[in-house]
Amino acid sequence: MNINVTLLGGDCPRRFILSGRIGQTLHRLHLAGKKGITPLESPALRLAAHVHSLRKMGFIIETEREPHGGAYPGYHALYTLVSGVSVGAA
Template structure:
């Protein structure tokens, strides 16, 4: 998956082509809107690493710690995209 996106805000807009799991993670964050994403709902072994990569590019992503039950109770992270992002087109040139 390759996405062409524009990150709004700051002194000027910045455009990126994101691919692989980082692009997929941004796409999931954009689709989830205010609900956010977790590794429990969208299994990804390295979700925190993909979030870190997006943050290094300048995307603002909130992290909320949530408790969970089950055989291994504990906490997991819920990530929410706070940045304004325009998704322009996919690699095939189609509008999204």
């Protein structure tokens, strides 16, 4: 999956062509809006690593800890895209 992304804000917008899982992660964050996404929704995605890569590119992504039950209770991350972006197909 390749997507064109424009990171809005600041003096001049920055443009990226994101591919693979990084592109997929940003696309899912963008679609989720304020609801956010969690690794429980797609455990094979290596979500934390892709969020880290997006942050290094300059995207602002918030992390919130949420509790979960089940056989292995604990916490998981909820990631929400804060940066304004414009997303289109490459």
